[in-house]
Amino acid sequence: MRVRFAPSPTGYLHVGGARTAIYNELLRQSLGGCHILRIEDTDKARSDEAMTSQIVAALRWIGVEWDEGPVLQSAGLERHRAAARQLLAEGKAYHDFVPPAEVEARRQEAQRKKENFRYKDCFAPPPKAEVERRLEAGEPYAVRFRMPEEPIVVRDLVRGEVTFGREHLDDLIILRSDGTPTYHMSVVCDDVAMAITHVIRGEDHLSNTPKHVALFRAFGAPVPAFGHLPLILGPGKKRLSKRTGATSVEEFRARGILPQALYNYLALLGWSPGDGREIMSREEMIAAFTVERLGSSAAVFDHDKLAWMNAQYMSRLPLPEILAHLQPFVDRLGLGGVDGERLAGAVDLHRTRAKTLEELAGFLVPYFQDSLEYDREACARFLAQEDLPDHLEALIGRLRRLPSFDADSIEAALRGLADERGLKAGVLIHPTRMALTASKAGPSLFELVAAMGQSATLRHLANFVRFLRSAPTAGP
């Protein structure tokens, strides 16, 4: 069993492409065999070396593995050209001297008349003598493959039998007038050369498949099994576009999605193990994967569900792994050289409260910032309590003298103080949380204080008391 993932380097790796790669990998891993990464860079004008390395990097990041490659399709150009010449020599292809503009004109005319257009119905291949004469004269020509006059049936792994009537099969160009092979030529040549047994690709290739099947047959090569995956759609079942959110793997990475989460989410968009499992490791997916369970209808990309899945991975993955993925986001906030142990403690405390790494990194800022900005409106109820600064100063005193700065001791100190002063613990808890994080919401206060550490806690508390005193009480 030999499969390949064959992206064209004309842009960033799209989530649809990533999913195709994932299914290819899953198939290969579950059945054993070889997974080849082949870059379809036949079109020099639209191909970009930077994009190739970009795609390879994105694939590595999301965790797709392959056995061979990346192989550049352009490296086989001479071989593809020779194969086309061979078809020409065997009479399976012919010289086409018709200028592209003329074909185009006929095509548009047919369109206008709402008629089915076929090249072969409009232009007959010239007789041998004429071909030789025009060749001699140095006229430019393309090489066109002769499509067999019979319907072609594709046995698709996800769709079953698909029949293409012969009246819709047209001769196609396999060698351009500049001598370069076209996509269809190169794909089939390489699939033959690589002995590909299963072609798993996007549904946009389904209508190309009869051309490929005919080419395989012309080469006398075994026709691989095909599986055409439905496309990924955007909201409203419209084409997925950047307008409605990220579409490339790179964007999700930049937004703080974990590779495991994106892999898992994409794998489940069009495939299911059938037993209701959703959060699955790559190994579990490999064990459960079969092409029979691939869905045949297009799926709408749901950013909310991806966010949920990402949150699941953020709270479940081993802490060091989260830390590694979080590093770039931490660096971006200028927290690069910060105390690693404190950082890890804070991350562990906040990981169940964020949907993305970006958001998680944001929670870390108060731990390492000298002073915080407090929002007057959010602090209104604290500003209204005249004796609060005094209580907080007492709390500062207790916390300063604490021999061990752990959550239990902190809790005992705070509750003890509240009892002595006849206060409910919440009267101290809520303003303290605000003081430390400039936010009403957050982790359990005692754990928060412990993770914050003694010096930052005292500093923030003192700043907050100053804020409460400096700001005149607002409102009635």
Added chain:
RNA sequence: GUCCCCAUCGUCUAGCCAGGUCAGGACUCCAGCCUUUCAAGCUGGCAACACGGGUUCGAAUCCCGUUGGGGACACCA
């Protein structure tokens, strides 16, 4: 326009191939529990077989049509 593909809660889906269960799960949303807040977690709730014909004792499931959505119709890949 022509050809091809697809059609179960708003979304992802199980069930379909080998017709017979209150059509199951997940995300979102809502409510409750937990609780010092917010998350997480737990419990419960709202919500679907596109439509019309057949076949059959019986259809989400098989067949045909309609509608809707998507893809392809290049000397792009």
